[in-house]
Amino acid sequence: xxxxxxxxxxxxxxxxxxxxxxxxxxxxxxxxxxxxxxxxxxxxxxxxxxxxxxxxxxxxxxxxxxxxxxxxxxxxxxxxxxxxxxxxxxxxxxxxxxxxxxxxxxxxxxxxxxxxxxxxxxxxxxxxxxxxxxxxxxxxxxxxxxxxxxxxxxxxxxxxxxxxxxxxxxxxxxxxxxxxxxxxxxxxxxxxxxxxxxxxx
Amino acid sequence: xxxxxxxxxxxxxxxxxxxxxxxxxxxxxxxxxxxxxxxxxxxxxxxxxxxxxxxxxxxxxxxxxxxxxxxxxxxxxxxxxxxxxxxxxxxxxxxxxxxxxxxxxxxxxxxxxxxxxxxxxxxxxxxxxxxxxxxxxxxxxxxxxxxxxxxxxxxxxxxxxxx
Numbered sequence: 001x002x003x004x005x006x007x008x009x010x011x012x013x014x015x016x017x018x019x020x021x022x023x024x025x026x027x028x029x030x031x032x033x034x035x036x037x038x039x040x041x042x043x044x045x046x047x048x049x050x051x052x053x054x055x056x057x058x059x060x061x062x063x064x065x066x067x068x069x070x071x072x073x074x075x076x077x078x079x080x081x082x083x084x085x086x087x088x089x090x091x092x093x094x095x096x097x098x099x100x101x102x103x104x105x106x107x108x109x110x111x112x113x114x115x116x117x118x119x120x121x122x123x124x125x126x127x128x129x130x131x132x133x134x135x136x137x138x139x140x141x142x143x144x145x146x147x148x149x150x151x152x153x154x155x156x157x158x159x160x161x162x163x164x165x166x167x168x169x170x171x172x173x174x175x176x177x178x179x180x181x182x183x184x185x186x187x188x189x190x191x192x193x194x195x196x197x198x199x200x201x
Numbered sequence: 202x203x204x205x206x207x208x209x210x211x212x213x214x215x216x217x218x219x220x221x222x223x224x225x226x227x228x229x230x231x232x233x234x235x236x237x238x239x240x241x242x243x244x245x246x247x248x249x250x251x252x253x254x255x256x257x258x259x260x261x262x263x264x265x266x267x268x269x270x271x272x273x274x275x276x277x278x279x280x281x282x283x284x285x286x287x288x289x290x291x292x293x294x295x296x297x298x299x300x301x302x303x304x305x306x307x308x309x310x311x312x313x314x315x316x317x318x319x320x321x322x323x324x325x326x327x328x329x330x331x332x333x334x335x336x337x338x339x340x341x342x343x344x345x346x347x348x349x350x351x352x353x354x355x356x357x358x359x360x361x362x363x364x
Contacts, residue, residue: 005362020273035276043277051271080268082221082283084350085236092273142361145349149358155350156357162343175353180345183230184321187338187346190304191275191314194334198315199304 001062003099003136005143008053008073010045013037015070016053019094051077054143056095056136064098071096074140078151087155088148095136159187202293206302209264216261224285228320262290265299269310278314279307300333318346 008016017037024030035043043050056072063069072095079089145156160167162180172178179185190198209217218237225231263286270278281303286295304315317335319326327337338344349357 024274032274035273039276043271050269050277075271075273077269077271079270079280080266080282082217082266083225083230083234083236089270091271138360139362142357142359145354145357146361149354154354155348156354157346157348159344160347162339162345168345168347171347174349175356176347176349177353178345179348180339185318185346186321186327186340187316187344188319188330188335189314189316189338190330190333190335195304195308195313195315198301198333199308200301 001058001099003056003058003071003139005054005056005139008044008055010041012053012055012070012073013040013044015055015068016040016073016075018068019070019073019096020092022096023094049077051075051091052147054140054147056099056140058099064096068096071099072136072140074144076144076147078148078153079157081155084154086148086151086153087157088144088151088153090141090144090156090158093137093140093144093158095140099136101135202290202295204262204290204293204295204298206298213261213264217264217266220261220264220285220287221283223287224283228323262287263295263299265303267303267306269307269312270316272314275313277307277310277312278316279303279310279312281315281317284317296329297333 014037017035017040020033020035021030024033044053053073053075055070057069058071060069064071073092074090074094075092076088076090079087081087148156156176157179160171162168168178180187222231222234225234264283265281265285266283267279267281270280272278281300284296284299284303286299307315317330319330321327331337
């Protein structure tokens with residue numbers, strides 16, 4: 001099946017919002033999603049965007065029964081390491097279920113999907129035989145890496161849940177390393193009242 | 202002790218570099234620091250700004266380095282990459298002042314989260330962040346940072362589809 005990957009534009013926000021919601025619904029955590037299509041338009045496509053996106057599209061003849069041709073996306077932003085310099089962070093990677101297991105050259109490969117912060121263990125599949133497969137999800141991730149390198153980044157970072165062994169193994173088999181396990185870094189967050197209180201001058 | 206916090210400027214990069222290295226020594230990872238103040242200088246425009254602590258006499262004794270990030274669930278966030286106060290100036294509320302300033306800057310941009318990372322053995326820092334109401338997402342929910350760099354990043358790039 002042919003597909004293409006391109007930079008997202010503001011008109012894609014409706015489909016990006018749809019796919020964010022699909023993933024959250026599948027994982028039964030849709031009440032956690034506060035971001036709307038309008039937020040995405042404002043936050044991703046104004047003068048100083050908070051994120052960038054790439055979209056995977058299929059031709060009309062392969063559209064879904066609901067008529068969608070935009071069937072996957074990756075969402076990323078640039079970050080910084082005070083030790084190593086420019087870095088790229090992949091916040092979301094998603095391909096609609098019916099388009100997984102597809103390679104451009106027609107070979108079938110299983111692949112890891114859905115590695116965003118809200119992802120659920122159930123949505124991950126891995127095929128021990130086809131780790132080198134070039135499915136849409138892998139293509140999206142590689143594209144983010146390429147964009148990062150072109151921008152002078154020397155790291156691609158993201159997060160994964162520790163009990164998600166199949167996903168962890170998949171990424172580790174591709175040569176990345178677990179910064180938390182190897183170096184002991186913990187992810188920390190302030191939000192809600194704690195953040196309000198902290199922001200008091 | 203009276204101190205002042207202000208936004209960083211390009212001219213501060215040499216001092217930022219000095220303190221980055223001091224922090225890396227404290228974290229027992231000084232061999233990991235690869236960038237110079239020249240890199241910081243060209244990258245300041247690229248992405249980050251710092252807030253600085255300045256004491257009477259305009260000695261730079263601490264810094265915070267942050268950038269904006271995004272959550273597809275909750276929207277705009279701010280990430281605190283570095284927070285550092287030189288050892289002899291600790292205990293005076295400077296670290297808290299820097300962190301609050303970053304939170305305030307983030308709030309003005311409608312950020313709803315402030316995120317950072319901390320080393321598991323760094324008990325004073327972990328206690329400090331805990332008193333500020335930070336949740337430990339690694340301990341609490343099992344989140345791990347994963348990274349591609351060097352050869353693994355090059356390999357991933359080589360598999361990118363042609364445009």
